[in-house]
Amino acid sequence: MSTSTQRTTDAVLDYDDVVAAYDPVMGLEVHVELHTNTKMFCGCPTAFGAEPNTQVCPVCLGLPGALPVVNAVAVESAIRIGLALNCEIASWCRFARKNYFYPDMPKNFQTSQYDEPIAFNGWLDVEVPAESGEGTEVFRVEIERAHMEEDTGKSTHVGGATGRIHGATHSLVDYNRAGIPLIEIVTKPILGAGERAPEVARAYVAGLRDLLKALDVSDVRMEQGSMRCDVNLSLMPKGADRFGTRSETKNVNSLRSVERAVRYEMCRHGAVLQGGGSIVQETRHWHEDTGVTTSGREKSDADDYRYFPEPDLVPVAPPREWVEQLRTTLPEPPAERRKRLQSDWGFSDLEMRDVVNAGLVELIQETVVAGASPAAARKWWSGEIARRANAEGQDVPTYAAVLGVTPRHVVELESLVTSGRLNDSMARQVWEGVLAGEGTPTEVSDARGLELVQDSGALEAAVDEVIAANPDIADKIRDGKVQAVGALIGQVMKTMKGQADASAVRELIIAKLT
Amino acid sequence: MTSSDLIRRTAAELADLLTAGEVSSRELTEAHLERVSAVDERIHAYLHVDAEGALAAAADVDRRRAAGESLPAAAGVPIAVKDVLTTKGLPTTCGSRILEGWIPPYDATVVRRLKEAGLPILGKTNMDEFAMGSSTEHSAYGPTRNPWDLERIPGGSGGGSAAAVGSFQAPWAIGTDTGGSIRQPAAVTGTVGTKPTYGGVSRYGLVALASSLDQAGPCTRTVLDAALLHEIIGGHDPMDSTSIADPLPPVVEAARRADVSGMRIGIVRELTGEGFQAGVQQRFDEAVAHLVDAGAEVVEVSCPSFTYALATYYLILPSEASSNLAKFDAMRYGMRVWPEGAPDASAEQVMAATRDAGFGDEVKRRIILGTYALSSGYYDAYYGSAQKVRRLIANEFAAAFTRADVLISPTAPTTAFRFGDKLDDPMAMYLNDIATIPANLAGLPGISVPSGLAPEDGLPTGFQVLAPAMADDRLYAVGAALEARLLAEWAAPLLDGAPDVTSLPMPAAATKEDAR
Amino acid sequence: MSDPTRDSLTRDDVAHLASLARIDLSEAELDHLAGELAVILESVATVSSAPIEDVEPMSHPMPLVNVTRPDEVRPSLSPDQALAMAPDAEEQRFSVPRILAED
Ligand SMILES: [Mg+2]
Numbered sequence A: 001m002s003t004s005t006q007r008t009t010d011a012v013l014d015y016d017d018v019v020a021a022y023d024p025v026m027g028l029e030v031h032v033e034l035h036t037n038t039k040m041f042c043g044c045p046t047a048f049g050a051e052p053n054t055q056v057c058p059v060c061l062g063l064p065g066a067l068p069v070v071n072a073v074a075v076e077s078a079i080r081i082g083l084a085l086n087c088e089i090a091s092w093c094r095f096a097r098k099n100y101f102y103p104d105m106p107k108n109f110q111t112s113q114y115d116e117p118i119a120f121n122g123w124l125d126v127e128v129p130a131e132s133g134e135g136t137e138v139f140r141v142e143i144e145r146a147h148m149e150e151d152t153g154k155s156t157h158v159g160g161a162t163g164r165i166h167g168a169t170h171s172l173v174d175y176n177r178a179g180i181p182l183i184e185i186v187t188k189p190i191l192g193a194g195e196r197a198p199e200v201a202r203a204y205v206a207g208l209r210d211l212l213k214a215l216d217v218s219d220v221r222m223e224q225g226s227m228r229c230d231v232n233l234s235l236m237p238k239g240a241d242r243f244g245t246r247s248e249t250k251n252v253n254s255l256r257s258v259e260r261a262v263r264y265e266m267c268r269h270g271a272v273l274q275g276g277g278s279i280v281q282e283t284r285h286w287h288e289d290t291g292v293t294t295s296g297r298e299k300s301d302a303d304d305y306r307y308f309p310e311p312d313l314v315p316v317a318p319p320r321e322w323v324e325q326l327r328t329t330l331p332e333p334p335a336e337r338r339k340r341l342q343s344d345w346g347f348s349d350l351e352m353r354d355v356v357n358a359g360l361v362e363l364i365q366e367t368v369v370a371g372a373s374p375a376a377a378r379k380w381w382s383g384e385i386a387r388r389a390n391a392e393g394q395d396v397p398t399y400a401a402v403l404g405v406t407p408r409h410v411v412e413l414e415s416l417v418t419s420g421r422l423n424d425s426m427a428r429q430v431w432e433g434v435l436a437g438e439g440t441p442t443e444v445s446d447a448r449g450l451e452l453v454q455d456s457g458a459l460e461a462a463v464d465e466v467i468a469a470n471p472d473i474a475d476k477i478r479d480g481k482v483q484a485v486g487a488l489i490g491q492v493m494k495t496m497k498g499q500a501d502a503s504a505v506r507e508l509i510i511a512k513l514t
Numbered sequence B: 001m002t003s004s005d006l007i008r009r010t011a012a013e014l015a016d017l018l019t020a021g022e023v024s025s026r027e028l029t030e031a032h033l034e035r036v037s038a039v040d041e042r043i044h045a046y047l048h049v050d051a052e053g054a055l056a057a058a059a060d061v062d063r064r065r066a067a068g069e070s071l072p073a074a075a076g077v078p079i080a081v082k083d084v085l086t087t088k089g090l091p092t093t094c095g096s097r098i099l100e101g102w103i104p105p106y107d108a109t110v111v112r113r114l115k116e117a118g119l120p121i122l123g124k125t126n127m128d129e130f131a132m133g134s135s136t137e138h139s140a141y142g143p144t145r146n147p148w149d150l151e152r153i154p155g156g157s158g159g160g161s162a163a164a165v166g167s168f169q170a171p172w173a174i175g176t177d178t179g180g181s182i183r184q185p186a187a188v189t190g191t192v193g194t195k196p197t198y199g200g201v202s203r204y205g206l207v208a209l210a211s212s213l214d215q216a217g218p219c220t221r222t223v224l225d226a227a228l229l230h231e232i233i234g235g236h237d238p239m240d241s242t243s244i245a246d247p248l249p250p251v252v253e254a255a256r257r258a259d260v261s262g263m264r265i266g267i268v269r270e271l272t273g274e275g276f277q278a279g280v281q282q283r284f285d286e287a288v289a290h291l292v293d294a295g296a297e298v299v300e301v302s303c304p305s306f307t308y309a310l311a312t313y314y315l316i317l318p319s320e321a322s323s324n325l326a327k328f329d330a331m332r333y334g335m336r337v338w339p340e341g342a343p344d345a346s347a348e349q350v351m352a353a354t355r356d357a358g359f360g361d362e363v364k365r366r367i368i369l370g371t372y373a374l375s376s377g378y379y380d381a382y383y384g385s386a387q388k389v390r391r392l393i394a395n396e397f398a399a400a401f402t403r404a405d406v407l408i409s410p411t412a413p414t415t416a417f418r419f420g421d422k423l424d425d426p427m428a429m430y431l432n433d434i435a436t437i438p439a440n441l442a443g444l445p446g447i448s449v450p451s452g453l454a455p456e457d458g459l460p461t462g463f464q465v466l467a468p469a470m471a472d473d474r475l476y477a478v479g480a481a482l483e484a485r486l487l488a489e490w491a492a493p494l495l496d497g498a499p500d501v502t503s504l505p506m507p508a509a510a511t512k513e514d515a516r
Numbered sequence C: 001m002s003d004p005t006r007d008s009l010t011r012d013d014v015a016h017l018a019s020l021a022r023i024d025l026s027e028a029e030l031d032h033l034a035g036e037l038a039v040i041l042e043s044v045a046t047v048s049s050a051p052i053e054d055v056e057p058m059s060h061p062m063p064l065v066n067v068t069r070p071d072e073v074r075p076s077l078s079p080d081q082a083l084a085m086a087p088d089a090e091e092q093r094f095s096v097p098r099i100l101a102e103d
């Protein structure tokens, strides 16, 4: 166990050198909080952000004598997730106790599943850039298992620097989160991703997130912790057939971080191995701000969890008919759905790939459902907001949620344009205002005074004035050289301080001169 | 009726007196509280007496009865509850320092049902710490003494409940039985105790020792009272996943009919003879003769893997206990001890210091044993093998029940031993439960009924009846039949022969636990 | 740790188990316990000599399966009730000594 506060910066090898010499092997463990009404084993509510210790009872506080009872919807969700991941569903499985002491875990064991997960042996196809560099291709990530367990409470560390665990004098624990149902989804070792390993990792987590969202089993809000990712990584020299020692990077909680953490760990492992050293099997912590991982706790035989079947719960033996009935409730597989959406939305392959890579499919879908055109949805979500999200190290849906920007805003913005109230450049300014938290598009446009001049008298006057000032150009247009009209439009727009609809100006000029 | 008459009545009789309006619940409750004041200094059956709460509950029943409300049959008959069941607003310590002063914010389902049945709760009874023991010597608050001989153990872990009932400090009580903790104390105190079918009584609010073995049940002076109490606390509870949804078998009816004619009773070869005290065996044989006389047919059955039952039990129990007791960590409730001279100690260190200071020797011993049995590399040899033997034992029970309707044995191999006799020899202590443990492993119901006094020491002996799961009614049929015949033979209840506790000299500190 | 077939525990084994079980045993307790556990282990180890080949382990005494509850909210405790028995509390949270390492 490392208690040192001294952080040494690890050496890293250049990425190209890493992938030239080694094959990365990844294992991704994703914990997903289900959005059931109640906790896994008790009737306490699961609302995010409630006042501390207001959603606790004898069961989830681990009070002496209290007993767990399984949430039926959690089991149903676990099975649906398993089916959507093409897993086999256990005909009989049990919960187990994972025994270790930690203050945020009320019983000092986690009720989880061990050697009998409810779902196992599945796969998820994800889309990644093709090896050729042209277009995309499907990469199959094999799923080891998906199992049910419960979340822990949340500790706040007091007295140290900025809430960090080191140097804290004591900690304060809120058990509202304790007992919230979790599904842990574990991949088999992901081999063969090569230099695309970081993209594969990201695409997998994004794909999983899309799938879980489509299943409507979780909020999958990485920024709120309802979806959390651990990245296991090792390198093996090219041509070797045995895995190297792995590191386990905990709590990598955005799509972008997943990609970065894999890349960083590859470079760190590469430097250690290249230098003739060996990798220590340990947990590592990901630092979003600096983009590095630091050493956590070394794996030791203290990690003897003494699993045994949970005697307070009876086995789960889902009847086959029920499993088959649940199979009929599955949403369309994301890859097929993507194909369908691409054709519905009329996006090119390139546009669709960008949208998928940026994790925008759900957002665009919601925006289209809310009433926007697919083109507008794509335009606004992949523009300025994407640029800013990237700079903040976040994905767009997360960033949008943080800003409070919603599909309704895009719908409203588009309708302001189609109704002729805003032109394109004004719409961009309004969108910036929305992103700056100035309100809805209408509020921003009102507040900033951004509105096309609807007063036809003023516009006519401006057009007349410009025609009068440019007799040569006006003559050319009269002679049928319509392309010359652009010169006049620019001048009218200037006179109108940009607050005119360019196409209306064009029509007006042409009407006057032909 | 004087209060000393009242306290010697059975719960069934008291219920009738209450219904007939011949006595009030307040009078009954007061009579028992007076008895507690008079004798519990010597017996130490109670860890906590709730006079105020019991009297308030009694007054409420009296008021409702006066108002003409229809009340449950036993409403107003007070009861004592083993300190391992949570009671909202009343201390619950499980006989451990680590929970000293803990007041639960909720009632165990059993306790809720007692309250719904209108039973005033007199207090919480003493027990071996976290129910680990067969003598109540492992209570952190000092031992309970056997009303028959204050120098002897009252059995355990539920020595407090058995002694409370046996010394007329409560008409009846709730115990819990993980390996015999209701039946063995019943045997050595001359009282009746039932361990219901696993899942027959809710475990919600029963502070777990070993979850797959624990079961709460009645501690009484008669078989009928046990059946009545069984009916009050039993039945399905959605708060306990292991609770059986089927309706309870007709236990009260079986106790009233007391009919064993044509019943096949199986003597388990492995649970008699060698290792059983002569007088215990003698009373057992006489009891068998009574049952034959009453029309039962005796068969002998053999369950060879019962010889592994003790070993199996002492792997499964510590394993589950090591995990169940992990929650006592000084973080959320209970004792918090800082390591000496370390005001800056970490949570880990505080947990370890608290668990060292808060747990007694037997608890530590079993936690360490369980931690070992579950640890990687040892699981298969210990816990894993024990779970397999457990299946063998269950299978042999099933086979035996194709030949017999019930199985019988002496409840405990000996009468009550003296304090300290087995404290330093855990294996000798564990042997007390040799006959009771198999039923817990298989989840089966069992009852212990007094079978007399051993001629050599004049101390009570117990007769155990075991039945298939959810055939608890058979326990009561056999128990009541035997009880009726023995009562006819003795002409008075066995407990009438116990010494007058108030006349006994105040005992000296009995054990090293006591001297702490 | 010691060889499982030997069924004995060294004092160091007991110390390791005590640390897994978070019990700060004294030196004297370690010595005492090592001796006692040796005796108990010798006895309980007999389970592996029972005829258990091909026997299915039994974790639950009753063969119940699929016991669940509907996903319906039940009343929680109030924070006051939840915290009433806490050794220490602050800001409506359980106050615990400093935690050494993240898990
Ligand atoms: Mg997990």
Ligand SMILES: [Zn+2]
Binding pocket: A039, A042, A043, A044, A055, A056, A057, A058, A059, A060, A061, A179
């Ligand atoms: Zn709860």
